[in-house]
Amino acid sequence: MSAAIEQQVEGFQRLFTRVKQEVAKVIVGYDDIIECVIMSLLSNGHVLLEGVPGLGKTRLVSTLADVVHLKFSRIQFTPDLMPADITGTNIVQENAEGEKFLQFQQGPIFANVVLADEINRATPKTQSALLEAMEEKTVSIGKQTYKLEPPFFVLATQNPLEMEGTYPLPEAQLDRFFMKLKVDYPTMASLHTILNRTTRAQEPQVERVLDGPQILEMRKTVRAVPIARPVQEYAIRIMMATHPNTEFAHGLTNKFVRHGASPRASQAMIVGAKIRALLNNRVYVSTDDIRSCAMGALRHRIILSFEGEAERVDPDTILKEILESIPQPN
Amino acid sequence: MSDRELIIHFLEKAEKRARSNKRFNDIAITLAIAFVVPVVFKLLDLYFLFRGRTVVIFLGVWAITTLIWILMRWTGKSSLNHIAGSIDSKAHLNDQLKTAYWFIQNPRESRWVDAQIRYTANTTGKLRLDTLFPRRFPRASWLVAGLLFVLVALNFVPLSLNYNWFALQAAPPFRLTEEERKSLRNALELLEKARAAENAAIAEKIEDLIENLEQGNISVDEAVKQLEELQEELEAGDLDAENMANGLGQMAVILRQARSLQTAAQQMIRGDLGAAAEQIHQLGEGFDSIPPADLREMAEKLLQASERPRSGLQDLARAFETTGAAVQKGDRAASRAGLERISQELESLAQQLADQELRSKAGDELGDLVEALEEGATDETGEAMESSKTGGPNTKEGQPSPGEAGEPGEQEVGEAPPGEQAEAGEGGEGEPGGEAGEPGDNSGGQSDVAADGKGGNAFGGSTKSAPLEGEATILEVQLQKEALKVEAGEGQEPQKDLEAAGEQERSKLDYRNAPSNLTPAQKDLLSQERIPWESRQLIKNYFQAVKPTTQTK
Numbered sequence: 115m116s117a118a119i120e121q122q123v124e125g126f127q128r129l130f131t132r133v134k135q136e137v138a139k140v141i142v143g144y145d146d147i148i149e150c151v152i153m154s155l156l157s158n159g160h161v162l163l164e165g166v167p168g169l170g171k172t173r174l175v176s177t178l179a180d181v182v183h184l185k186f187s188r189i190q191f192t193p194d195l196m197p198a199d200i201t202g203t204n205i206v207q208e209n210a211e212g213e214k215f216l217q218f219q220q221g222p223i224f225a226n227v228v229l230a231d232e233i234n235r236a237t238p239k240t241q242s243a244l245l246e247a248m249e250e251k252t253v254s255i256g257k258q259t260y261k262l263e264p265p266f267f268v269l270a271t272q273n274p275l276e277m278e279g280t281y282p283l284p285e286a287q288l289d290r291f292f293m294k295l296k297v298d299y300p301t302m303a304s305l306h307t308i309l310n311r312t313t314r315a316q317e318p319q320v321e322r323v324l325d326g327p328q329i330l331e332m333r334k335t336v337r338a339v340p341i342a343r344p345v346q347e348y349a350i351r352i353m354m355a356t357h358p359n360t361e362f363a364h365g366l367t368n369k370f371v372r373h374g375a376s377p378r379a380s381q382a383m384i385v386g387a388k389i390r391a392l393l394n395n396r397v398y399v400s401t402d403d404i405r406s407c408a409m410g411a412l413r414h415r416i417i418l419s420f421e422g423e424a425e426r427v428d429p430d431t432i433l434k435e436i437l438e439s440i441p442q443p444n
Numbered sequence: 445m446s447d448r449e450l451i452i453h454f455l456e457k458a459e460k461r462a463r464s465n466k467r468f469n470d471i472a473i474t475l476a477i478a479f480v481v482p483v484v485f486k487l488l489d490l491y492f493l494f495r496g497r498t499v500v501i502f503l504g505v506w507a508i509t510t511l512i513w514i515l516m517r518w519t520g521k522s523s524l525n526h527i528a529g530s531i532d533s534k535a536h537l538n539d540q541l542k543t544a545y546w547f548i549q550n551p552r553e554s555r556w557v558d559a560q561i562r563y564t565a566n567t568t569g570k571l572r573l574d575t576l577f578p579r580r581f582p583r584a585s586w587l588v589a590g591l592l593f594v595l596v597a598l599n600f601v602p603l604s605l606n607y608n609w610f611a612l613q614a615a616p617p618f619r620l621t622e623e624e625r626k627s628l629r630n631a632l633e634l635l636e637k638a639r640a641a642e643n644a645a646i647a648e649k650i651e652d653l654i655e656n657l658e659q660g661n662i663s664v665d666e667a668v669k670q671l672e673e674l675q676e677e678l679e680a681g682d683l684d685a686e687n688m689a690n691g692l693g694q695m696a697v698i699l700r701q702a703r704s705l706q707t708a709a710q711q712m713i714r715g716d717l718g719a720a721a722e723q724i725h726q727l728g729e730g731f732d733s734i735p736p737a738d739l740r741e742m743a744e745k746l747l748q749a750s751e752r753p754r755s756g757l758q759d760l761a762r763a764f765e766t767t768g769a770a771v772q773k774g775d776r777a778a779s780r781a782g783l784e785r786i787s788q789e790l791e792s793l794a795q796q797l798a799d800q801e802l803r804s805k806a807g808d809e810l811g812d813l814v815e816a817l818e819e820g821a822t823d824e825t826g827e828a829m830e831s832s833k834t835g836g837p838n839t840k841e842g843q844p845s846p847g848e849a850g851e852p853g854e855q856e857v858g859e860a861p862p863g864e865q866a867e868a869g870e871g872g873e874g875e876p877g878g879e880a881g882e883p884g885d886n887s888g889g890q891s892d893v894a895a896d897g898k899g900g901n902a903f904g905g906s907t908k909s910a911p912l913e914g915e916a917t918i919l920e921v922q923l924q925k926e927a928l929k930v931e932a933g934e935g936q937e938p939q940k941d942l943e944a945a946g947e948q949e950r951s952k953l954d955y956r957n958a959p960s961n962l963t964p965a966q967k968d969l970l971s972q973e974r975i976p977w978e979s980r981q982l983i984k985n986y987f988q989a990v991k992p993t994t995q996t997k
Contacts, residue, residue, distance in 0.1 A: 119559045340556045342546035344525075345539055398560045400538035442529070443542075 119397060126335050126392050130156070132323040136181040139318040141174045142311065143304025147295050150386075150410055151178060151269070156332050157385040159292020160248050160268040162233075162283075162414060167273055169297045170308075175229040175269040182329065183322035184226035184265065191236035193279060197243035201253045218255055223247050224262060226326060230270035234280045241287055244268065248290045265329045285373070285417055292382050293407075294414035339388040341399040344443035346384065349404045353380045355436045356416050364439055366432045370422030375415035382411035401442050409433055447565035448548045454568040455524040455531075455545060461577040462527055463520075470517040472582035478510040479591035486598045489615070490606055495660070496614030503609075525549075534576050540564050616658035624816045628654060631809035634802045635678075643803065646674055650810070664817055671814045678807035684756055685800040688793065689715070691754030695764070696720075702745035704738040717794035721787040728783030731776060739779075743771035756796075760789040815964050 130152060137148045147163070151174065154161040163171045172188070179186030189200055202221030208214050222228065223244070233241060247253055248268055253260045270291070272283070288294075300308060311318055354362040357374035367374065386407030387399045394403075409430060416429040445453065485502060488494070494502070528541040544564035547557045599608045607613040620628065632650065635643040650671070657667040692712055700709035704727060711720035727734075734742070746768030753761030767782025975983060 116555060116559050116562070119555055338554075338556050340543075340547065340552075340554055340560060342539070342543040343550065344542060344546060394538075396538065396540070397556050397563065398540065398543040400540070400543070402538055442533075 122335055123392055123395065123397065126332055127395065129324055129328060129332060130389075130393060133178075133181050136320045136323055137174065137177050139320055140177040140311075141170055142307040143300035144170070144174065144297065147174065147297060148178075150293055150295050151175075153386055153389045153407075154292045155182070155265065155267050155329065156336055156389055157292055157382070158265070158333055159382060159385070160270070160290060162288070162291040162294040163269065163271045163297055164274055164294060165271070165297030166299075169299065171271040171297055172229060172231055175227065175271075177320055178269075179227040179229075180320050181322060182227070182324045182326075184267075184326055184329075185263075186227045186229070187222035187225035188229040188231060189222045190231050191233045191240070193235060193237060195236045195240045197240050200240065200243045201247070201255060204255060218258065218260065220260070221253075223253060224260070226263060226265055226267060228266075228268045230268060232273060233270040234272040234283055236281065238281050238284055241281065241283060244270075245287055245290065248287075263326075265326055265333070288414045289376050289378055291414060293386070293410035295410055296413075336385060336388050336392065339391055339397060339399060341384060341388070345387075345399050345401055345404065348401045348440070348443050349380050349383045349387070349408075351440050352383070352404070352408055352436060353377070353412070355440060356412060356432075358419075364432070364436045366427075366435050370419055370425070370427045370432060371416055372419040372422070373417040375412050379411050379415045383407045386411060405437055408437055447561050450565045451541070451544055451548060451561065451568055452524070454571070455527050455541070458531060458573055458577060459522055459524055459527045461573050461579075462530065463522060465577055465579065466520075466522075467518055469582045469584065471514055472584035472588055474510065474514055474517065476584040476587040476591065478506070478513075479588055479595065481506055483591055483595050483598065486595060486609070490598070490601075490603065493605060493607075493615035493619065495616070499609060499614045531571065531576055535571060537567065540567060616660065618657050618660060618664065620654065620658070620813075621816065621820070624813050624820075627809045627813040627816065631806040631813065634806035634809065643799075643806075646677060650674060664820070668814050668817050671810055671817070675807045675810040675814065678803045678810065685797050685804075687754050688756040688797065691757045692717070692760075692793070694754075695749040695757070695760070698749040699745050702738070702741045704734050704742050705745060712790075717790045717797065721790035721794065724783050724790060725787040728780045728787065731780050731783065739771050739774075743768045746771065757793075760786065760793065763789050812964060 133152050134145070134148055137152075138145065141148060151161050151163075155178070163174070165171055176186065176188070189195070198221065200221050200223050202219050202224065204216040205219045206214050207217040230244065233244075247262060247266070251262045251264065251266050253262065268291075273280075351362055353375050354360060355364045355374075356367055356371060356379075357363055358368045358371045360374075363374075383404050384399065387403030390403040390406055391397070391399045412433050413429045416432065418427060418429065482503065485494075485499075485506075489499070525542065525545055528545040529539075531537065532539050532541050540560075541564055544561050547561060551557075596610065599606070599610050605615075607615055628650070632647050635647040635650075653662075653667055653670050653674075656662045657664065662670075696709040696712035699705040700713070702709075705724075708720045708723035708727065711717070711723055746764040750761040750764035750768060763782060763785045767779060767786055770778035770782050
């Protein structure tokens with residue numbers, strides 16, 4: 115490995131580890147979640163966090179925003195939330211001469227890190243206000259398009275328990291999330307640590323260890339990691355295996371899946387795998403890297419069929435079967 | 445050597461090692477599977493007894509198939525990409541080598557790619573082929589060795605029906621059954637006992653014939669034909685023996701009329717020529733004590749018995765004649781010498797007849813063998829059943845069949861004047877067939893040779909006839925020729941005597957030899973003498989007693 119690349123990799127690892135350590139000061143027991151969130155940030159993707167209330171999802175995002183020294187905004191999604199409440203709107207202003215004019219008032223979307231809390235409580239119309247911002251990194255108001263400042267990172271949370279008065283995210287919007295991470299209950303040991311830290315007089319303070327330019331530089335590093343065709347093909351095969359009634363479809367896919375993952379899933383797997391490779395001090399992607407990112411990248415992109423819904427099939431179960439069935443490429 | 449070359453070189457070395465390991469393993473597995481086949485085949489061979497040709501073809505096909513399979517496996521070559529993946533897996537390299545090889549094969553301008561290749565080159569320098577692909581003795585080779593051992597052991601199992609393939613042995617194309625082999629063995633033993641030079645030759649012929657049959661050089665039909673010929677050859681002497689026995693019987697009847705020769709004659713009639721010879725020998729020793737009247741009577745009967753000797757009895761007849769003449773002249777020394785010569789001749793004849801009896805028994809055993817072979821062939825091919833039965837072992841061509849003996853056309857008895865002793869031997873010079881059964885042979889009432897139409901005699905063992913004893917039976921029966929009246933067709937003269945036509949219609953085949961489904965034991969039972977010879981005299985006396993007093997011709 116050349117010295118320059120070695121330094122680049124070491125710098126990446128150091129920064130990544132620092133961010134993770136800082137976030138872990140506040141968020142206990144979710145190392146994997148933290149890592150995946152940081153990975154999504156460095157992959158130029160967005161994260162959907164799913165978990166019951168009280169597990170620290172919002173706290174995780176706010177902590178991350180503190181650590182990365184980026185502009186943070188939080189949007190609490192409610193049924194009466196309007197798209198303009200997110201994107202902003204033109205409001206009438208009056209100048210010194212008394213002339214009135216329309217001026218665009220930026221919404222909370224104009225931030226680097228946006229927390230879309232309980233995103234499934236807003237109406238689909240409001241949810242769709244995020245679509246353009248998440249994919250194009252732009253916001254169109256009337257005839258005017260506003261570019262969002264990079265890095266732009268959306269962290270959405272949703273509660274899987276309360277289904278009353280919620281609006282499930284449309285497939286198109288789900289597909290725009292780089293990863294969907296499931297936040298489970300912490301372990302006993304983690305709970306002890308959480309209680310110890312949160313019930314004292316002083317709560318842990320985090321340092322800002324990463325800024326926007328550094329994030330963009332790290333993103334470039336990630337993209338530079340090469341991937342061999344057989345490994346890339348492995349990722350494609352996994353993605354294709356989620357497509358029912360195709361050559362590569364798995365049996366469970368044919369039975370329980372209505373729509374498989376989109377090519378964005380492959381992109382997510384590969385970019386995530388590249389970060390994994392760098393974190394493992396490698397300058398190439400392996401199939402193990404692909405596998406480690408597959409669940410987060412695919413689970414929200416699989417649309418279950420009626421039969422799958424009726425039998426309450428967990429997409430993770432299908433994905434585990436798929437990962438076990440696809441052989442490693444020669 | 446560049447990083448790329450280093451990686452490729454390492455992969456090539458690994459591929460060679462992996463290939464050689466795989467080859468040995470594949471060969472061991474292939475042989476382990478393949479050797480099951482000959483072992484199973486050998487086990488089947490113990491039961492089904494495959495012929496040599498079958499074994500050779502099977503093992504040839506097996507060997508070729510196995511060889512082709514091994515060659516196909518031998519020529520296979522793994523790709524370097526596959527080997528790279530295999531090394532990644534074994535050394536837990538996380539697709540490092542595989543990725544590097546792919547980038548070597550698909551080069552691109554990238555510092556990261558170069559770094560990856562350099563990094564991989566360093567890694568390969570630390571890898572050890574002996575650790576990744578150790579040279580191992582394939583486990584399947586133990587199985588191969590085990591199967592080979594079983595195969596060899598099976599070949600050397602000491603079973604009577606086990607043929608050692610390693611000694612180039614296999615089951616013969618044809619194998620005699622135990623019963624057939626017993627018949628053959630008996631026949632050969634009997635021939636050995638007979639001790640004649642020609643018997644040894646016949647025995648050798650039989651052995652060669654059976655060997656050729658078992659080796660598949662000749663068919664069963666051909667073997668049966670040749671065995672039948674040998675059987676005929678063996679039993680051909682039966683007729684001579686029979687003729688001699690009849691002649692001896694006639695001589696004995698004449699000699700019995702002399703008081704001094706009565707005991708010896710009785711022995712001759714019983715067929716005990718050895719005892720008769722001993723009697724004659726003792727007579728010679730006690731010659732001086734014989735009264736003159738008895739000597740005259742002895743001389744007369746000896747001379748009478750020497751007249752018209754049958755074939756084979758000329759020497760004995762000459763001895764009779766010489767001795768008779770010497771006794772008549774009163775030459776005691778010559779008489780004693782003559783009696784001694786008669787004794788020797790009788791012993792010689794006894795030996796000849798005994799030899800012929802053995803030959804005849806050997807012929808019978810061959811007949812049994814032929815019959816068994818034919819039955820075996822009949823079982824195999826149902827179509828051959830008919831032909832095998834008509835030419836079956838009981839029909840001995842060239843040998844007089846009982847039916848022939850009793851045929852009216854050969855019965856010249858009625859025309860022969862009864863009571864003429866001089867004519868008694870004439871019948872014996874005719875055709876051999878059926879002589880024994882011809883009443884003409886018994887004309888003159890001097891011979892009591894069995895006249896049952898079966899050609900039996902007291903000396904030729906196979907026919908088991910009664911010894912000559914008592915007065916000859918004269919049947920007052922004249923078979924009438926059958927005249928058939930038929931209408932002549934156009935242009936044909938009416939045929940007056942249609943006897944020939946009648947004979948043509950008559951079967952020449954004895955009813956006992958007619959095709960039947962009888963077993964050999966049943967056939968033997970049917971062909972047995974129905975009147976025990978011990979009882980024959982009683983029966984004859986009965987018929988003589990009830991014979992009408994007025995004779996009709």
